[in-house]
Structure formats: C-alpha cells, structure tokens
Amino acid sequence: MQPQLSRIINLLLLLVGMFSLSYGQVNQSNQKDTANAKSFVDKMQDFAKSSAMSSAADFEADRAEQVQEATLVEIKKNIQKAKLYLRTGLDTLAAKKELSLIAKHASLAGDGVFANRETPRTYRNLVSTQKLLNALLERCNLQKTKLDNHKKRLSQFKYQIDSLSKTKELFSFSKDSVKLSKYIQALVVLAQEVAPIDSMIDRSIVQTQSLQNQANLQTYSLESHLDEVTHFQQQMADQLFHPELSYIWQSSEVFRPFGQIINYSVQKGQLILRFFSISNVGILACVLLLLLVCYSFILSLKNAYRKEANGQAIGKDHLIIRHPLLSAIFIIANLAQFLFNSPPFIFSLFFWLVAGLALTLLMRGYITKFWMYAWLGMLSLFILSAIDNLILQASGIERWYMLFLSSAGLVLGYLIFKKGKRDELRERLIVYAIGLMVALEFFALLFNLIGSYNLAKALLVAGYVNVIIAIMFLWTVRLINQGLQLAFNLYARQDKSLFFMNFDRVGQKAPMLLYVLLVIGWLILFGRNFPAYAFIVEPVRNFFFDQRAIGSYTFSISNLILFFFVVSASVVISKVVSFFAVDKRTFSKQDGKKGIGSWILLIRITIILLGLFLAFAAVGIPIDKIAIVLGALGVGIGFGLQSLVNNLVSGLVIAFEKPLNLEDEVEVAGKSGTVKSIGFRSSIITTFDGAEIVMPNGDLLNSHLINWSSGGSKRRASVIIHIAHGANLQKVQQDILALLLADERIMKHPEPTVFFKDISPEALQMQVFYWSRQTKQLAEIKSDVIVAINQLFLKNDIQIPYPKQEVFVHTANHEKNKT
Incomplete structure (x- = not known):
C-alpha cells in the first residue's frame, strides 16, 4: 500500500506543476485555454475515480485478509476447545450404563407390585418400592440434566464452528497468486482439522439424543409407577381391615419360595440403604460433627466435676459423665434421626440399634436385674420384629413367625406386670409404653389369625417400636437433665447479668419444648408403620411447604420456620462460644488466654452475621430486598439511633483496640471494679462493693479509663x-x-x-x-x-510519735515567790 500511495502523490505533484505551467501561458487564446482546461479536469476526475476505486479495493482486500486470519484463529481455538471437551466432557458410556442400571433396579423395585404378583401386595413392599422409585427417579433426572447440558454444549460448538466457517470474508480471494496459494494451503489444513472434529460432534450429538430419549422414557416410566404405587397405597388404606389372606390354619394360598422372598428383600433393602445414604452424605457428616461436639461437652463436664470433687469417684446418679462416649452416642443417635427427611425403615433401624446397644451398656449395673432382663427381652423382640419388617412379601412361614413374636410380646408383658416391681423403675412412664405394647401385640395376633396380614404386621412392629422408642426417648431426656444439672452446678457461677450463656437461666432440666418435640417424634415413628399415615400427614406437609405470595415475594411456612431457627441457632452458638471462652475452668490467665476475652465480641458478631446471611439464603430472600431494608434502617439510624450506633461502634473499637479485657481491674469516673462483660452495646463492671455498673461502650471510651491490669499486671x-x-x-x-x-x-x-x-x-x-x-x-x-x-x-522499741503539746500554767503566787 505504501509504494502505491507514494506513486499517487508523485503523480499529483507532477500534474499540479504542469497545471501551473499551462496557467502561466496568458498570451494564448481564450478558446484554446478553455478547451485545454476542460480536457485537464476530465483527466483529473477520471484519474481520481480510478485511484479511489483502486484504494477501496486494496482496503477491502487488506480488511478481508485480517478477517480471514482472525476467523481462522478463532476456528482453531474452537476446535481445540471441542477436542478437550470431547475428551473430558460427559462420558456417554457411563451414562448409558447408569440408565441401564436404573432400568434394572426399577424392574427389581416393581417385583411384587407390578410383576410376580402371586400373593397380595404388602404395605411394606409398597413403601419400599416408593422410596426406591423416588431414588431412581432422582438419579434418572440427574442423568437427564447432564445429557441435556452435554447436548447443549455440543450444539454450541457446532454452531460456533459453522457460523465462523460461513464468514463471507473467507471466500474473498487475493489477486496476488502467492498470497492466494498460501491461503488455500491454510484452508486445506484447517479443513483437515475441522472435518474429524465435526464428525465426532455429530456422532456425539446423535448418541446423546438417543440417551436423552432413553432417559425421558425411563423418567416417564418411573413417574407412572410412582402414581400407581400411590394409588395402591390409597386402596390399601381404605381396605385396611379387609383380610387379604385366609385364616392362618386354613392357609390355601400359593406363595413364592421363602428363599426367593428373602433374597429379593435383601437386595431391595441394600439398594434403598445405599441410595439414601449417598444422597444424605452431608447430613451424616453433620451428625458425626454433632457427636464430636456432644462428646466434648460431656467430657468437659466430667473434667470439671473431677476438679470440683477433688478426685472422688463419680456417683451413679451422674451416669452421663461416667460414660461420656456412650452417652454422646446414645443422645445423638436418638435426636439426629429427625434431621433426615422421610428415612426408610432400614436406615432408621441402624440408629435405633446403635442407640439400643449404647443404652444397654449404660444401664448395666445402674438398674436392677429384673428390669435389665425386661429391657433385653423387649430389645430382642424388637430386633426380631424389625427383621420381619424387612421381609417385603407375604408367606406362610412368616405368618407363623409373626404369631410367635406377638405371643412372645404378650408373655413378656404378662411377666412384667405380674412381678409388679414398678418402684424399681427409673422412669415410671415406661409402664404405659409396655401396656400399649401388650395391647398392640394382642390385636396383631388376632388380625394375623383371621388373615389381615398388613394390619397384623403393622401392629406387630408398631408395638415393639413404640416401647423401645419410648424407653430410649425417656432416657434421652434423663441424660440431658443430668447434663444440664451438672452444668448448672459447675458453670452457673458467672453473674446472672452477663450477656453470655448461663445455665442458671437454662435451668436444671430440659425445656418443655424438648418434651413436646420428642412426643411428636414418637408419634411420627409410631405412625409410619400404618398405611394411612402418609395420607394423614400429607395435608400437614402441604400446609408447611406450599408456596404463598405477598406481592411479588413467595414464601412457605417451612422457610419462615427455617429462617427463625437459623437465626436462633446462631445466637445460641455465639452465647455458648462466649460462655466457655470466659469460663475459668476452660481458660485462665496463666494459660496465656487473657486476651481472648476482647475478641469474643467480634466472634459473636461474626457468628450472628453469618447466621443472618445463611437464614436469608435459606429462605431465598434476594439481596436487593435486604439492601432496601438496610437503607430504611440507615434513615432510622440517621434520625433517632445515633446513640445506639455510637455504642455499637464503640464496642467494635474496644474489640479491636483492646483497651481492656474480661477480668481486668479498671477505674472509670472514680469507680473501681472488675470487667465482667463486654457486650454489643454496653459493658458490665462489678465494683469491689458488690455493685454492678452497666456502662455504655461510648461512655467507656470517652471517659478517662485506668486499667490496672495492663502494663505487666x-x-x-x-x-x-x-x-x-x-x-x-x-x-x-x-x-x-x-x-x-x-x-x-x-x-x-x-x-x-x-x-x-x-x-x-x-x-x-x-x-x-x-x-x-x-x-x-x-x-x-x-x-x-x-x-x-x-x-x-x-x-525494737521504736517509738511512733503521737500529737502532744506542753502547757505552762503561770499563777499569781508563783510570780510573788519569784520576786
């Protein structure tokens, strides 16, 4: 371009010079001058037009060349990205295998419900099928989502490559043969790179489309089966008292071989347990964390008790600290099962067995032999009935086994009530649970005899679940009360006015709310054994989980409860952390923990702020709505809350600068005392006279503070x-x-x-x-x-002087004698 532009400029200069010479010939005639001038202008215009066209052509050629280079580079980048994604993206073979497994497991789930229906459907099999189908549907939807995203990504790669390949500048060829030859070579190389990748993308799209169709069909099949199972459950609930089988002594039904039933039940139970455990790994990790926290708390109680008792043996009444690990396992196993949403029976059974074993070891040597044998008998019958509940299809052998378990429960209950050693019971309410067990086992035996298999099995299992869960819950409350009473005696020595967790406020027994929650939990665990439970609970579930709207904002009752629960939990955790941080048995000045007190405020603020953000995130409140609320609060702060904000900010300044710590001896405004609390808004100073000064943090910073504990103490x-x-x-x-x-x-x-x-x-x-x-x-x-x-x-006979004064008395007689 530059040489051509130079030639044009030189030519223009030459023409301008010629024009100047011709313009200087003034002696020629006007007609000749006019003719020559017109000829020159036409030539100049023709020359300008040709030059403009040539320049435009050169410019378009240069621009097309740049676009070609950029397009080729972009196509190569997309090819590399497509190669990498095809190697590291979704494994279609694994997805195909997973869909095949889902179809296989769905066939197993339908056994006894949709296929192999030699015997009537059982409630336990319907419930197990429903839970397994729900787990399979979740996995199928996951694969469907992966396949949809995979196909979308492949389509994006193909679209990008095709759109770049259709750029019109790619088909603009240079007139320079050398450039044209090189460009054609580049296109040939690019075509060799694009062709296989494009073919691979096309094949992957076809495979993915086929897998998508398979996943869609499988999803539809699972959803249809779930609807049928719900319909069967409704029918069973409506016909609960109708016998499904003949009398037990007239059994004429043809059942599947008992071995096949056991094998089928084991396979189905394993699948349900595996799928549910995998989908709740996070909650299981939280349960282990709670177990560690509970064990640490009980262990700290034990250490504090030993220090207070001066090495004396731990009494029997303090069962919780005699076995800290067993107590922690028992308490967490009973309470943590409610963290899981609708767990299958086999999963809950694991928690019950762990809690039952822990309670057996705890009660050994603590209760009398009679009640220990009674507990072991009820626990053994519970385990046997739980094993029976895992059998998913009916058989004649199982009916006689159920008859034996019901009879054994009646005999055990009769022996317990006959002995009548109720005065030896640690928990008197257990008698009512045993009475309910006897009643349920009696009706289970009766309905089993007349052929009501599902009702008899539900009553059989419910009877033993009732008594075992009731006993374990009562002992859970007992251990919690023991722990709170010990904590009250060991840790309630802080002042009541402190803004920290104080067990004097908590009390010496579990709050009534815990009793209410455990009763509700007992009812839930008891009711799950009956077919009508799901249809009774469904309206309650809908009330809590249905979405409601206020303007453009949607919410549910469960989200509101979750919001307040998260906020309350963050406040409680902050108080617990602050309480143990200032407890003298946990930290002392000699251990170098003196400075931790001033950071407690920051820790508490951090915990509460995290709790607030988690609460807002849990209920789905958008950040822009929070910003509006904060703006409104800012206006309120600007008009009427200056003093409060000043005190809050002063509390943060105290936490960062640490002019004083907990237990420091200070003097403020002529008052001396010990710092007992550094709160959000105010701090508490206990004077040596026993009075308490509640001083706002703003006044504390603005006063002349004397800290006698600083400077080397x-x-x-x-x-x-x-x-x-x-x-x-x-x-x-x-x-x-x-x-x-x-x-x-x-x-x-x-x-x-x-x-x-x-x-x-x-x-x-x-x-x-x-x-x-x-x-x-x-x-x-x-x-x-x-x-x-x-x-x-x-x-040493050293005299301490005392005020004295010599008085000389002069009288008249003395003056006369003197003269």
Whole structure:
C-alpha cells in the first residue's frame, strides 16, 4: 500500500506543476485555454475515480485478509476447545450404563407390585418400592440434566464452528497468486482439522439424543409407577381391615419360595440403604460433627466435676459423665434421626440399634436385674420384629413367625406386670409404653389369625417400636437433665447479668419444648408403620411447604420456620462460644488466654452475621430486598439511633483496640471494679462493693479509663510512717526492706524502697514503696505490711510519735515567790 500511495502523490505533484505551467501561458487564446482546461479536469476526475476505486479495493482486500486470519484463529481455538471437551466432557458410556442400571433396579423395585404378583401386595413392599422409585427417579433426572447440558454444549460448538466457517470474508480471494496459494494451503489444513472434529460432534450429538430419549422414557416410566404405587397405597388404606389372606390354619394360598422372598428383600433393602445414604452424605457428616461436639461437652463436664470433687469417684446418679462416649452416642443417635427427611425403615433401624446397644451398656449395673432382663427381652423382640419388617412379601412361614413374636410380646408383658416391681423403675412412664405394647401385640395376633396380614404386621412392629422408642426417648431426656444439672452446678457461677450463656437461666432440666418435640417424634415413628399415615400427614406437609405470595415475594411456612431457627441457632452458638471462652475452668490467665476475652465480641458478631446471611439464603430472600431494608434502617439510624450506633461502634473499637479485657481491674469516673462483660452495646463492671455498673461502650471510651491490669499486671503501693526522733534510721530502713523482701507476694523486681520524706519537730516521716502482682489481695497485702512494720517497731522499741503539746500554767503566787 505504501509504494502505491507514494506513486499517487508523485503523480499529483507532477500534474499540479504542469497545471501551473499551462496557467502561466496568458498570451494564448481564450478558446484554446478553455478547451485545454476542460480536457485537464476530465483527466483529473477520471484519474481520481480510478485511484479511489483502486484504494477501496486494496482496503477491502487488506480488511478481508485480517478477517480471514482472525476467523481462522478463532476456528482453531474452537476446535481445540471441542477436542478437550470431547475428551473430558460427559462420558456417554457411563451414562448409558447408569440408565441401564436404573432400568434394572426399577424392574427389581416393581417385583411384587407390578410383576410376580402371586400373593397380595404388602404395605411394606409398597413403601419400599416408593422410596426406591423416588431414588431412581432422582438419579434418572440427574442423568437427564447432564445429557441435556452435554447436548447443549455440543450444539454450541457446532454452531460456533459453522457460523465462523460461513464468514463471507473467507471466500474473498487475493489477486496476488502467492498470497492466494498460501491461503488455500491454510484452508486445506484447517479443513483437515475441522472435518474429524465435526464428525465426532455429530456422532456425539446423535448418541446423546438417543440417551436423552432413553432417559425421558425411563423418567416417564418411573413417574407412572410412582402414581400407581400411590394409588395402591390409597386402596390399601381404605381396605385396611379387609383380610387379604385366609385364616392362618386354613392357609390355601400359593406363595413364592421363602428363599426367593428373602433374597429379593435383601437386595431391595441394600439398594434403598445405599441410595439414601449417598444422597444424605452431608447430613451424616453433620451428625458425626454433632457427636464430636456432644462428646466434648460431656467430657468437659466430667473434667470439671473431677476438679470440683477433688478426685472422688463419680456417683451413679451422674451416669452421663461416667460414660461420656456412650452417652454422646446414645443422645445423638436418638435426636439426629429427625434431621433426615422421610428415612426408610432400614436406615432408621441402624440408629435405633446403635442407640439400643449404647443404652444397654449404660444401664448395666445402674438398674436392677429384673428390669435389665425386661429391657433385653423387649430389645430382642424388637430386633426380631424389625427383621420381619424387612421381609417385603407375604408367606406362610412368616405368618407363623409373626404369631410367635406377638405371643412372645404378650408373655413378656404378662411377666412384667405380674412381678409388679414398678418402684424399681427409673422412669415410671415406661409402664404405659409396655401396656400399649401388650395391647398392640394382642390385636396383631388376632388380625394375623383371621388373615389381615398388613394390619397384623403393622401392629406387630408398631408395638415393639413404640416401647423401645419410648424407653430410649425417656432416657434421652434423663441424660440431658443430668447434663444440664451438672452444668448448672459447675458453670452457673458467672453473674446472672452477663450477656453470655448461663445455665442458671437454662435451668436444671430440659425445656418443655424438648418434651413436646420428642412426643411428636414418637408419634411420627409410631405412625409410619400404618398405611394411612402418609395420607394423614400429607395435608400437614402441604400446609408447611406450599408456596404463598405477598406481592411479588413467595414464601412457605417451612422457610419462615427455617429462617427463625437459623437465626436462633446462631445466637445460641455465639452465647455458648462466649460462655466457655470466659469460663475459668476452660481458660485462665496463666494459660496465656487473657486476651481472648476482647475478641469474643467480634466472634459473636461474626457468628450472628453469618447466621443472618445463611437464614436469608435459606429462605431465598434476594439481596436487593435486604439492601432496601438496610437503607430504611440507615434513615432510622440517621434520625433517632445515633446513640445506639455510637455504642455499637464503640464496642467494635474496644474489640479491636483492646483497651481492656474480661477480668481486668479498671477505674472509670472514680469507680473501681472488675470487667465482667463486654457486650454489643454496653459493658458490665462489678465494683469491689458488690455493685454492678452497666456502662455504655461510648461512655467507656470517652471517659478517662485506668486499667490496672495492663502494663505487666503489677501495681505499686505505698505506706507512710512517722517515727520518733532518736531512732536509728539506717537500721529502721534495713529492717523494713528485709521485712518486705521476705513476703512472697511482694515483687523483687522492681525491688521495694524506703525513703525518708520529711523531718519535723514532732516526727521523722518516711514512705515505703513496694510492687505486687495485680490481684484481688492488694488491700490484704497492705494490711499485712502495716501489721508487720508495727510488730517490728514494738520488737525494737521504736517509738511512733503521737500529737502532744506542753502547757505552762503561770499563777499569781508563783510570780510573788519569784520576786
């Protein structure tokens, strides 16, 4: 372009010069000049048009060349990305295998419900099928989502490559043969790279489309089966009291071989347990964390109790700290099962067995032998009935087995009530649970005899679940009460006005809310054994989980409960952290934890803020709505809350700058005392007179604060002494120094000093200075020093002067004699 532009410029200069020469010929005729001028203008216009067209063509060629280079580079980048994605993207073979497994498991789930229906459907099989189908549907939807995203990504790659390949500049060829040859070579190389990748993308799209169709069909099949199972459950609930089989002694039905039923039930149970555990790994991790926290708390109670008891043995009434690990396992196993949403029976059974084993070890040696044998008998029958509940299809052998379990429950209940050792019971309410067990087992035996298999099995399992869960829940409350009572006695020595967790406020027993929740939990676990449970609970579930709208904002009752629960939990956690951080048994100044108190406020604020954000995120409140609320609060703060904000900000300043810590001895506005609390808005100072000063943090920072605990935790004291004239000052000085150095409470560095301050006609004035550690014994040390000095003076006959005055009385007789 540059050489061509130079030629054009030179040509223009030459033409301009020629025009100047022709313009100088003024003697020629006007017609000739006019003709020559027109000829020259036409030539110049033709030359300008051709030059413009040539320049435009060159510009378009250059631009097309740049677009070609950029397009080729972009196509190569997309090819590389497509290659990488095809290697590392979705494994279609694994997806195909997963869909095949889902179809296989769906076939297993339908056994006894949609296929192999030699015997009537059972409620346990319907429930297991429903849970397994729900797990398979979730996995199928996951694969469907992956396939949809995979196909979308492949289509994007193909679209990008095709759109770049259709760029019109790619089909603009240069007139330069050398450039054209190189460009064609580049296109050939690019075509060789694009062709296989494009074919691979097309094949992947076809495979993905086929898998998508398979996933869609499988999803439709699972949803249809779930609807049928719900219909079957409704029918079973409506016909609950209708016998499905003949009398047990007239059994004429043809059942599947018992071995096949056991094998089928084991396979189905394993699948349900595996799928549910995999989908709740996070909650299981939280349960382990809760177990660790509970064990640490009980262990801290045990250590604190040993310190208070001075090495005495732990009594039987303190069962929770005799076995900290077993107690923690038992409490968490009973409470943590409610963290899971609708767990299958086999999953809940694991928690019940762990809790039952832990309770058995806890009660060993704690209760009488009679009730220990009764507990072991009920636990054994519960395990046997739970094993029966895992059998998903009916058989004649199982009916006789159920009859044996019901009869055994009746016999055990009769023996328990016959012995009548109720006064030995630790928990008297257990008697009512045993009575309910006997009643349920009686009806289970009756309905089993007449052929109501599903109702008989539900009553059989419900009877033993009722008594075992009731006993374990009662003992859970008992252990919690023991822990709270111990914590009340060991940790309730903080002042009641502290803004920390204080077990004096919590009380010595579990709150009534825990009793209510455990009763509700017992009802839920008891009701799950009956077919009508799901249809009774469904309206309640809908009430809590249905979406409601206020304007453009949608919410549910469960989200509101979750919001308040998260906020309350964050507040409780912040209080627990702050309480244990300032407890003297946990941290002490000698352990170098003195400075932790000033950070407790920051820790609490952080925990509460995290709780608020988690609560907002849990209920789905958008951030822009929160910003509006914060803006409104800002307006309110600007008009009427300056003092409150000043105190809050001052609390943060105290936490960062740490001018004082908990347990520091301070002096503010002429008042001395000990810092007992550093709160959000105010701090609490306990005076040496026993009073409490609640001082706003703003006033605390603005006052002249004297912290006697800072600066190496030492304090200087002085005693002023007057001695009579004539004493040996050097000996007095040496004796007093020796006396001070002999006291272990007085520091040797800086060493004590004795100065003679003044001399007067009445006495010699001296002042004693000494340093001591900043403790609550300052007044006691000074008193002991004064007593010791006084004893020293008495021993060495050193006189302490007292005010005296000589009075001379002159009389008249004395004056006469004198004259």
